[in-house]
Amino acid sequence: xxxxxxxxxxxxxxxxxxxxxxxxxxxxxxxxxxxxxxxxxxxxxxxxxxxxxxxxxxxxxxxxxxxxxxxxxxxxxxxxxxxxxxxxxxxxxxxxxxxxxxxxxxxxxxxxxxxxxxxxxxxxxxxxxxxxxxxxxxxxxxxxxxxxxxxxxxxxxxxxxxxxxxxxxxxxxxxxxxxxxxxxxxxxxxxxxxxxxxxxxxxxxxxxxxxxxxxxxxxxxxxxxxxxxxxxxxxxxxxxxxxxxxxxxxxxxxxxxxxxxxxxxxxxxxxxxxxxxxxxxxxx
Amino acid sequence: xxxxxxxxxxxxxxxxxxxxxxxxxxxxxxxxxxxxxxxxxxxxxxxxxxxxxxxxxxxxxxxxxxxxxxxxxxxxxxxxxxxxxxxxxxxxxxxxxxxxxxxxxxxxxxxxxxxxxxxxxxxxxxxxxxxxxxxxxxxxxxxxxxxxxxxxxxxxxxxxxxxxxxxxxxxxxxxxxxxxxxxxxxxxxxxxxxxxxxxxxxxxxxxxxxxxxxxxxxxxxxxxxxxxxxxxxxxxxxxxxxxxxxxxxxxxxxxxxxxxxxxxxxxxxxxxxxxxxxxxxxxxxxxxxxxxxxxxxxxxxxxxxxxxxxxxx
Numbered sequence: 001x002x003x004x005x006x007x008x009x010x011x012x013x014x015x016x017x018x019x020x021x022x023x024x025x026x027x028x029x030x031x032x033x034x035x036x037x038x039x040x041x042x043x044x045x046x047x048x049x050x051x052x053x054x055x056x057x058x059x060x061x062x063x064x065x066x067x068x069x070x071x072x073x074x075x076x077x078x079x080x081x082x083x084x085x086x087x088x089x090x091x092x093x094x095x096x097x098x099x100x101x102x103x104x105x106x107x108x109x110x111x112x113x114x115x116x117x118x119x120x121x122x123x124x125x126x127x128x129x130x131x132x133x134x135x136x137x138x139x140x141x142x143x144x145x146x147x148x149x150x151x152x153x154x155x156x157x158x159x160x161x162x163x164x165x166x167x168x169x170x171x172x173x174x175x176x177x178x179x180x181x182x183x184x185x186x187x188x189x190x191x192x193x194x195x196x197x198x199x200x201x202x203x204x205x206x207x208x209x210x211x212x213x214x215x216x217x218x219x220x221x222x223x224x225x226x227x228x229x230x231x232x233x234x235x236x237x238x239x240x241x242x243x244x245x246x247x248x249x250x251x252x253x254x255x256x257x258x259x260x261x262x263x264x265x266x267x268x269x270x271x272x273x274x275x276x277x278x279x280x281x282x283x284x
Numbered sequence: 285x286x287x288x289x290x291x292x293x294x295x296x297x298x299x300x301x302x303x304x305x306x307x308x309x310x311x312x313x314x315x316x317x318x319x320x321x322x323x324x325x326x327x328x329x330x331x332x333x334x335x336x337x338x339x340x341x342x343x344x345x346x347x348x349x350x351x352x353x354x355x356x357x358x359x360x361x362x363x364x365x366x367x368x369x370x371x372x373x374x375x376x377x378x379x380x381x382x383x384x385x386x387x388x389x390x391x392x393x394x395x396x397x398x399x400x401x402x403x404x405x406x407x408x409x410x411x412x413x414x415x416x417x418x419x420x421x422x423x424x425x426x427x428x429x430x431x432x433x434x435x436x437x438x439x440x441x442x443x444x445x446x447x448x449x450x451x452x453x454x455x456x457x458x459x460x461x462x463x464x465x466x467x468x469x470x471x472x473x474x475x476x477x478x479x480x481x482x483x484x485x486x487x488x489x490x491x492x493x494x495x496x497x498x499x500x501x502x503x504x505x506x507x508x509x510x511x512x513x514x515x516x517x518x519x520x521x522x523x524x525x526x527x528x529x530x531x532x533x534x535x536x537x538x539x540x541x542x543x544x545x546x547x548x549x550x551x552x553x554x555x556x557x558x559x560x561x562x563x564x565x566x567x568x569x570x571x572x573x574x575x576x577x578x579x580x581x582x583x584x585x586x587x588x589x590x591x592x593x594x595x596x597x
Contacts, residue, residue, distance in 0.1 A: 008489035012399055018391035019400070022463075023411050025456055029418070029426050080322050087316035103583055104324025110510065110579040111330060111572065112517025113420075114544040118568040121551075122333045143326050150323065174305055176312040197417075204419030207519035207544070211551050233421040233520075240425050241524065250429070257422050268417045272410050 033258045040255025054217060054239065055249050059256050061221060065134070065229030066203050066263075068222060069213065072138025073145050073202045078195055080142075081149030088150070089157040090179055109147035113207040116144045120212035135225040137213015144208055145198040152194025156187040159278075189278050193271045200267035204260060206233040216242070232260045334572055337565035341365070344559050350566065356530040358550065358560040365563045369532045371570065373447075373540035376533065377526065378516040380451035381458060385515070386508055388455070389462030393504075396463070397470035398492055416460035424524035427453040432525070441537045443527065448536045450526035454515045462511035469503020470496060502589030506582045513578035517571065519544035543571045 044058055051057035084105075092098045120140030130136040160183050168178040184191075206214075214234040222229045239253045240246065341350070345365050353366015392412070396405045431452065432444030473496050481491040497504075527539020528549065547564050554560040 004487050004490070008487050011489050015391045015395040015399055018388050019395040019408055021388060022392055022415060022459060023408065026411055026415050026418075029423070032426060032430055033422070080319055083316055083319040084323060087320035091313055091316055092320070099587075101320050101324060103580075104327050106583055107576060107579045108323050108327045110513050110517070110575050111327070112519065112544055112575055114519040114547050115330065115334070115517070115568050115572050115575075117519075118337075118547065118551075118565060119330045119333050122337050122565070123329065126556075127333075146323055146326070174309050176309055200417055204417070204421070206419075206421045207548055210548060233419055236421050236425055237520065237524065240428060253425065253429070257425050260419055261422050264417055264419055265414060268414060269410070272413060276406075 030261070033254060033261055036251070037254035037258030040251045041258065045255060046259070049219075050217070055245050055252075059232065059235060059252075059259065061218070062230045062232045062235040062256070063259070064221060065214065065231040066233075066260075068134045068229055069138045069141055069209065069231060070199050070203055072134060072225070073142045073199060074195065076139060076142040077145045077149050077198060077202075081146050081194075081198070082153045082191055084146075084150045085153035085157055086179060086184075089154050090175070090183065105147050105150055108143070109151075111144075113144065113205055116140050116208040117211055119143075120208060125212055130226060132211070132213060132215060132228045133226040134213055134222060134229055137209040137229075137231075138225075140208045140212045141202040141205060144205065145202045148201055149194050149198040152197055153187075153191050156190025156194060157183065159190060160186045189274065193275045193278070196267050196271040196274075200264045200271070203267070204233055204264045206231075206237055210234060210237075232256060232263070236260065331572070334565060334569040338562060338569045341559065341562040341566045350563075351570070354532075356546075358554070358563055363559060365559070365566075367543075367546075367567055367570070369530050370541055370543055370546050370567065372532050373526070373530070374516055374542035374544075374571075374574075376447060377450050377454060377522060377540060377542050378512055380447065380536075381454035381515045382508075382512055384452065384455035385458040385462055385511060389459045389507070389511060390466050390504060392459070393463045393466035393470055393507075394492060394497075397467050398488070398496065412460045412463050415456065416464070418457075420457065420518060420520040421524075423453050423456060424520040427521065427525040435537075439537060443539065445525055445527040445539060446537045447526065447533050447540045450522050450540070450542075453521045453525050454518055457518055457521065458511035458515045461514050462507045465507030465510060466500070466504045469500035469507070472503070473499045502585050506586040509578050509582040509585070513575045513582070516542075516578070517544060517575050519548050523548045543567050547571075 046058060046063065047060050048058035049061050050059065084101075088098065088101065092101075117140065120136055124130050124136035124139050125132060128136075130139075164182050164186060165178055168182040169175070173181070209231055213229065214231040215228045216230075216238055218228055218230055220227075236253060236256050239249055239256065344363075345353075350365055350367060351371070352368050353364065354368050355364040355366045356370060357364040392408070396408055396412075400408065427449055428445065431449055434444070435441070435446075435449055436444035477495055477499060478491055481495040482488075486494065522540075522542045523545040526542060526545055528541050528545060529539040530541040530546065531538075533540050547567055550560070551564055554564055
């Protein structure tokens with residue numbers, strides 16, 4: 001008996017230790033980025049353009065570019081994602097059709113990011129003649145983000161109690177009226193959470209926009225949806241691997257990485273807090 | 285006056301109103317159905333375009349020479365388009381990252397679902413989620429500027445950008461996928477099963493190993509497959525950290541060049557419509573086929589062995 005208990009204690013320590021490793025690994029990365037990147041961060045760094053062939057100056061055009069991509073993702077992926085989730089959760093009955101749709105969504109979620117990039121290049125940039133632009137990059141990112149938004153929206157819709165629907169239908173409302181007036185408002189905060197998570201994923205991805213929307217360097221800020229832009233993640237890659245003076249611009253690289261990490265983590269933490277708040281509220 | 289308002293709708297006859305309502309309902313249903321098909325349409329389009337852009341390569345090289353050719357010199361004249369070392373690079377990186385990520389991911393999941401107190405798991409869960417959300421370019425950057433010099437010194441090797449480093453960084457990326465899916469599976473094992481095991485005198489560990497783990501095996505397998513699928517498709521990390529030599533590595537510290545890295549690093553220099561361009565799309569197609577098979581397998585396992593109450597055990 002004692003031997004069994006001891007064996008259990010030892011094994012549980014191993015499990016505990018492995019969970020700890022994850023935390024430590026995350027902490028190490030965050031610590032390195034913070035400790036080496038914070039000196040680069042200043043108001044000027046965030047609001048000025050790169051200068052002297054990207055060895056000095058800031059990252060404002062990159063922040064703007066990433067924001068522009070996010071705006072396209074929000075405008076395209078959000079409505080389509082939420083509508084798909086509504087169909088799957090409210091209209092569809094379980095059957096072969098739904099299984100095929102779900103299989104498609106799961107597989108879309110598993111497509112490698114560089115393949116999205118290839119597709120965006122072949123379809124949006126060349127066939128639809130958008131060129132390297134915010135629109136092409138944003139659409140590519142939107143398709144990549146779609147499964148995330150569908151998944152989280154579905155979870156939000158599922159969390160709405162059936163009694164809400166029954167009460168509304170019982171009062172004589174039609175299905176669409178029930179969805180529009182009762183289910184959607186109740187699921188709204190959860191859907192927003194999913195939207196934030198999707199956006200944070202889109203903001204951090206590099207491979208899909210490398211050849212569809214982001215460029216190495218452009219001296220002008222974008223004027224329309226069909227202009228090319230600089231973007232935060234691609235800027236990190238460019239500075240770290242192909243900059244004019246890789247060693248000397250290290251602090252800029254750390255600074256840019258820190259800004260991107262802070263942006264993505266900020267969105268995620270916000271979404272996580274919002275969700276845990278909602279779960280607590282729903283339980284009561 | 286308010287009375288009027290109540291009677292107003294009666295100006296339209298009941299039948300017309302009902303008809304109108306009905307057609308709106310039908311339109312809405314159809315619209316949502318069509319939108320729901322958007323994802324699968326896109327998936328289909330991705331396949332079509334990869335194939336269309338990859339197919340012209342068949343004029344220059346046979347499928348067998350493409351997959352099993354040992355030399356990748358796309359810019360030479362005549363060019364060599366053998367991607368065998370590239371495929372091997374991808375598989376090795378994925379396999380090695382799995383050696384780290386699978387045990388760590390599953391053990392963390394067991395810890396979260398079975399051992400940790402609620403307070404602790406409320407701290408660890410966001411940690412795992414933040415790991416999942418870490419932009420891949422940041423991890424690649426970290427591997428390049430911090431881990432590579434460290435490995436170089438530690439093992440006294442010429443370069444730190446190699447198979448080993450890339451596998452470690454990829455493991456960091458696939459742990460969250462494996463962990464969160466496995467945890468869901470472990471968590472959904474019915475309590476009655478565990479209670480029965482406890483009642484028979486098993487310890488908590490024995491219960492986990494002999495009851496909870498087997499009952500959630502399908503979910504854990506799904507998580508592992510999806511985690512590996514994420515690792516094989518990850519681009520930025522292998523692009524920045526793997527070293528980039530298209531040869532079959534002979535040791536753990538040799539540089540490799542996985543499929544995504546090849547596509548990402550060469551697309552800029554491949555002229556539109558050239559053999560090289562089509563060859564890169566062909567690599568994309570091969571990569572897509574790999575992840576597609578992984579995903580179908582994961583879907584099949586989770587569907588076939590899904591937990592439907594205690595009766596399914």
